[in-house]
Amino acid sequence: MGNEIKITLDGQEISVDSGKTILECACDNGIFIPTLCHYAKTTNVGACRVCVVEVENARSLVASCCMPVSPNMVVRTNTPAVRAAQKMIIELLWASGDHNCLTCEQNGQCELQNLIYWLKLDQPRFEIKTPGYEMEENNTMISRDLNKCILCGRCVRACNEIQVNEVLDFANRSSDAKVGPAFDEDYIHSSCVFCGECAQVCPTGAITLKQAKFAGRPWELHKVKTTCTYCGVGCQMDLFTKDNKIVKVMGNREYGQPNEGSLCVKGRFGMDFVAHPDRLKKPLIRYKKDDDFKEATWDEAFKFIADKLSKIKKENGADSIAGLASARCTNEENYLFQKFMRAAIGTNNVDHCARL
Amino acid sequence: MAGLAATFGSGAMTNSIDEIEFTDLILATGTNTTENHPVIGMKVKRAVKKGTKLIVIDPREIDLVKYADIWLRQNPGTDVAVINGLLNVIIAEGLYAKEYVKDRTEGFDALKKVVEKYTPAYVEKISGVPAEDLKKAARMYAKAVRASILYAMGITQHISGTDNVKSMANLSMLCGNVGIEGGGVNPLRGQNNVQGACDMGGLPNVYPAYQQVANEDVRKKFEAAWNAQLSPKPGLTIMEMMDAAGRGTIKAIYIMGENPMLSDPDLQHVKKELQKLDLMIVQDLFMTETAQLADVVLPVASFAEKDGTFSNTERRVQRIRKAVNAPGEAKADWEVICGISNKMGYAMNYASAKEIFEEVVKVTPSYAGISYERLEKGGIQWPCPTPEHQGTKFLHKDKFSRGLGLFSAIEYIAPNEMPDKQYPFLLSTGRVLYHYHTGTMTTRSEGLSERCPESLVEINPADAEKMKISEGQRVKVTSRRGTVEAKASITKKSAPGSIFMNFHFADTSVNLLTNPALDPIGKIPEYKVCAVKVEAA
Numbered sequence: 057m058g059n060e061i062k063i064t065l066d067g068q069e070i071s072v073d074s075g076k077t078i079l080e081c082a083c084d085n086g087i088f089i090p091t092l093c094h095y096a097k098t099t100n101v102g103a104c105r106v107c108v109v110e111v112e113n114a115r116s117l118v119a120s121c122c123m124p125v126s127p128n129m130v131v132r133t134n135t136p137a138v139r140a141a142q143k144m145i146i147e148l149l150w151a152s153g154d155h156n157c158l159t160c161e162q163n164g165q166c167e168l169q170n171l172i173y174w175l176k177l178d179q180p181r182f183e184i185k186t187p188g189y190e191m192e193e194n195n196t197m198i199s200r201d202l203n204k205c206i207l208c209g210r211c212v213r214a215c216n217e218i219q220v221n222e223v224l225d226f227a228n229r230s231s232d233a234k235v236g237p238a239f240d241e242d243y244i245h246s247s248c249v250f251c252g253e254c255a256q257v258c259p260t261g262a263i264t265l266k267q268a269k270f271a272g273r274p275w276e277l278h279k280v281k282t283t284c285t286y287c288g289v290g291c292q293m294d295l296f297t298k299d300n301k302i303v304k305v306m307g308n309r310e311y312g313q314p315n316e317g318s319l320c321v322k323g324r325f326g327m328d329f330v331a332h333p334d335r336l337k338k339p340l341i342r343y344k345k346d347d348d349f350k351e352a353t354w355d356e357a358f359k360f361i362a363d364k365l366s367k368i369k370k371e372n373g374a375d376s377i378a379g380l381a382s383a384r385c386t387n388e389e390n391y392l393f394q395k396f397m398r399a400a401i402g403t404n405n406v407d408h409c410a411r412l
Numbered sequence: 413m414a415g416l417a418a419t420f421g422s423g424a425m426t427n428s429i430d431e432i433e434f435t436d437l438i439l440a441t442g443t444n445t446t447e448n449h450p451v452i453g454m455k456v457k458r459a460v461k462k463g464t465k466l467i468v469i470d471p472r473e474i475d476l477v478k479y480a481d482i483w484l485r486q487n488p489g490t491d492v493a494v495i496n497g498l499l500n501v502i503i504a505e506g507l508y509a510k511e512y513v514k515d516r517t518e519g520f521d522a523l524k525k526v527v528e529k530y531t532p533a534y535v536e537k538i539s540g541v542p543a544e545d546l547k548k549a550a551r552m553y554a555k556a557v558r559a560s561i562l563y564a565m566g567i568t569q570h571i572s573g574t575d576n577v578k579s580m581a582n583l584s585m586l587c588g589n590v591g592i593e594g595g596g597v598n599p600l601r602g603q604n605n606v607q608g609a610c611d612m613g614g615l616p617n618v619y620p621a622y623q624q625v626a627n628e629d630v631r632k633k634f635e636a637a638w639n640a641q642l643s644p645k646p647g648l649t650i651m652e653m654m655d656a657a658g659r660g661t662i663k664a665i666y667i668m669g670e671n672p673m674l675s676d677p678d679l680q681h682v683k684k685e686l687q688k689l690d691l692m693i694v695q696d697l698f699m700t701e702t703a704q705l706a707d708v709v710l711p712v713a714s715f716a717e718k719d720g721t722f723s724n725t726e727r728r729v730q731r732i733r734k735a736v737n738a739p740g741e742a743k744a745d746w747e748v749i750c751g752i753s754n755k756m757g758y759a760m761n762y763a764s765a766k767e768i769f770e771e772v773v774k775v776t777p778s779y780a781g782i783s784y785e786r787l788e789k790g791g792i793q794w795p796c797p798t799p800e801h802q803g804t805k806f807l808h809k810d811k812f813s814r815g816l817g818l819f820s821a822i823e824y825i826a827p828n829e830m831p832d833k834q835y836p837f838l839l840s841t842g843r844v845l846y847h848y849h850t851g852t853m854t855t856r857s858e859g860l861s862e863r864c865p866e867s868l869v870e871i872n873p874a875d876a877e878k879m880k881i882s883e884g885q886r887v888k889v890t891s892r893r894g895t896v897e898a899k900a901s902i903t904k905k906s907a908p909g910s911i912f913m914n915f916h917f918a919d920t921s922v923n924l925l926t927n928p929a930l931d932p933i934g935k936i937p938e939y940k941v942c943a944v945k946v947e948a949a
Contacts, residue, residue, distance in 0.1 A: 196858045197859035218458075219454050250859065278735075283724075284604065285714070285716075285732075286848050287449050287601075287602060287725075288449065288603060288725035290722055290791070291451055300736045301736065302716060302735065302736060313728070314428075314724060315451045318454060319451070320845070321846060321859070322847075322860065325860060326859075328857035328859075329697070329852070329856040330716050332698075332856045334856065335698065335739045335740075335742070336698060336699060336710075336740075336742065338740055340710075341707070342706070345707075354751060358751045358755040361691075361708055362752060364707075366756060368663045368664050368690060374643065375643070375661075376664065377662070377663065377665075378647070378648060378653040378657075378664070380666070380668060380672070382614075383606035383609045384670070385605065385609070385668060385669050386605065386608070386718070386720030386721055386746070386765065387611065387612050387723060387769070387772060388769055389744070390608060390612035391768060392768060394614050396753050396760070398642055399638040399642065399758060400640070400758035402641070404616050404625050404643055404646055405653060406615070406647060407648070408606075408614045408670060409675055
């Protein structure tokens with residue numbers, strides 16, 4: 057980072073770090089500048105130009121996401137020229153795709169929709185021409201509707217700079233430009249590993265999570281912060297639920313470490329097991345070795361176990377009983393489990409599958 | 413873990429995940445990071461893109477090889493020889509951290525003596541790693557200002573697993589990399605809360621925070637806290653329990669959320685042993701292969717249906733929170749334990765997971781400063797001894813937990829079962845990106861099964877051609893212990909003469925094949941090496 061310098065932002069003189077961009081300084085000082093292509097921790101590309109501002113003595117409007125501050129810079133974020141440029145850009149983006157919010161899964165959390173509202177636009181001044189791409193629906197995890205793509209490139213940067221999976225890039229030029237895997241393949245036929253980062257960063261409904269479709273509107277979902285249940289990284293994630301069902305999973309960016317908002321395919325798409333019909337729902341007891349399991353109440357199960365364990369302990373000693381704690385369960389449960397084995401049973405025969 | 417505990421005094425990842433991205437060199441060995449810890453793999457790749465050097469030591473041509481400056485492809489199970497070779501070059505060329513070795517370590521002379529014979533030429537003979545590549549890697553590692561070692565089960569699942577880990581510690585200490593930001597010896601733990609299960613005393617020889625059961629003062633402390641008389645005798649490890657069940661000295665096993673009938677080596681043997689038990693209690697989400705053998709099966713809540721904490725691979729304690737209700741009558745595991753304990757006359761009454769955690773921190777010094785209130789703001793890395801303490805990003809700064817870092821002089825020993833005329837292929841087992849452990853959760857997820865629906869036998873193109881096996885053809889893999897069938901996947905990921913299989917699928921139980929030979933200290937089975945034959949099915 058650089059030195060402390062003074063700039064004037066919307067009439068206010070403020071001290072800022074010389075290593076920062078205009079956008080970052082505005083953000084730090086509570087001034088809203090709209091963005092679409094900008095995404096923290098990826099390269100600032102200045103592709104969408106929605107973040108333009110006026111800088112005194114500059115030749116034209118500048119993209120605030122790419123422009124570093126300099127001493128005594130005078131910046132205005134809300135002039136008529138700025139707003140006119142922003143409207144033009146948003147209307148062009150609007151007219152270039154099939155942005156039909158009625159059927160769009162992102163309705164209510166679409167950044168393009170939000171900006172149209174913020175700029176108080178009723179309709180684009182240009183004729184709407186959708187590119188007519190076919191929907192990509194041939195896998196069970198991610199849907200792609202390139203008719204809603206605004207070519208901001210966030211997915212490309214997320215894939216290459218955040219996840220470094222190096223699957224997505226731009227292809228073709230001008231109005232034929234599109235994003236996707238090499239050789240215009242579908243995700244399922246490409247080297248995509250379905251981390252879902254592209255869907256997480258997409259500002260519109262172009263890349264969405266397939267299972268979440270028709271499962272609940274954004275404002276109906278309940279968000280619960282938790283820790284992923286798979287590997288030892290401990291990614292922080294948000295489970296979105298509706299009617300007691302997990303609808304989708306997003307990486308949690310608030311906590312930073314360890315995953316800074318990223319997930320892998322297991323965390324993102326591996327939650328179907330929770331609501332799977334195979335889940336056990338009642339205690340089962342096999343009263344004699346060759347019998348079938350019979351459903352039981354919890355009280356019957358606790359009594360059956362307690363009687364048997366007490367008898368075995370009495371006849372063969374506590375060390376004839378062993379327990380496997382679990383690398384899958386919580387700290388609280390592992391603590392109680394070993395306490396139970398040691399204090400209630402009286403043996404140190406407790407281990408788990410750390411070794412496997 | 414035993415290996416690191418012996419050398420440093422503490423068995424855990426020494427440094428933090430975020431440091432991986434900001435170090436000068438990463439040495440990754442026995443970790444297929446991009447598949448098994450994808451978010452850490454992502455950070456390794458990001459580091460490389462920013463200029464961090466990467467050395468990969470692995471028999472398989474894993475994804476990270478594409479990003480590596482140097483790839484050493486050793487014969488499976490020859491890790492000690494390769495690391496001793498690196499140590500040999502670094503000492504011979506005087507590239508080691510002399511001050512650090514003098515001030516902070518002991519046992520250097522014995523180490524120097526043992527590694528003398530591991531010249532690059534000698535190591536090439538054992539491991540197949542070209543002498544010149546070994547020298548280059550040694551110099552690159554030694555010259556890095558900060559170097560981080562990452563490893564996982566590819567290092568530990570050998571009969572020499574503990575020795576392998578100690579070798580990693582030797583290398584890191586020799587170049588002064590332990591106790592600095594961006595350095596360290598970093599075991600990547602495979603399961604969400606394997607670190608926590610160990611921290612909480614889910615081990616036969618220790619109470620929470622690795623306090624020894626054999627230590628009388630410690631035991632008295634826990635007897636007072638728990639109001640019970642405790643046994644001074646360390647208990648049995650998982651593999652010893654299975655053997656004892658077979659001999660009839662263990663009569664009952666209580667299993668919480670584990671599936672040894674798919675995860676343990678030599679499954680036919682495990683099954684016979686478990687069937688001899690008078691009582692087997694299993695609590696799980698599903699009717700697993702293990703639950704099918706039980707006398708009582710108890711339905712429990714998944715991670716999304718309860719509150720609690722997990723401790724990740726970098727010692728970070730983090731919350732899980734209830735998002736949905738458990739199905740049917742399923743209860744949280746802790747509620748089940750309380751129910752059994754109360755029926756047996758040992759009172760366990762807690763209103764919530766939080767209440768249990770409040771008891772945990774009283775008897776677990778490394779967690780003493782952590783509370784649910786603090787965890788609302790984000791995870792905390794232990795040791796965190798007081799409520800004011802910020803947690804510990806990296807261990808062993810200025811001083812090792814045991815005082816001086818201990819070099820271990822280690823000789824290479826060959827794996828327990830090597831290929832021969834009858835069983836000419838070497839089988840290694842492990843995980844793939846799309847699945848997890850015994851597959852009970854991932855095989856029930858639509859997307860994951862779509863991307864990876866079945867077990868595959870990864871075989872080198874040259875071997876496949878010799879045996880006239882084509883892509884997708886079913887093959888039979890046989891070891892001295894059993895046979896499984898699966899489709900062939902022809903890939904140069906596998907070295908000639910080696911095959912790789914995952915252990916996720918119950919219908920292709922690769923652990924029917926594996927060798928139950930154990931590391932004598934860590935008691936970890938040698939999943940990474942056994943001898944098999946391969947033929948068209």
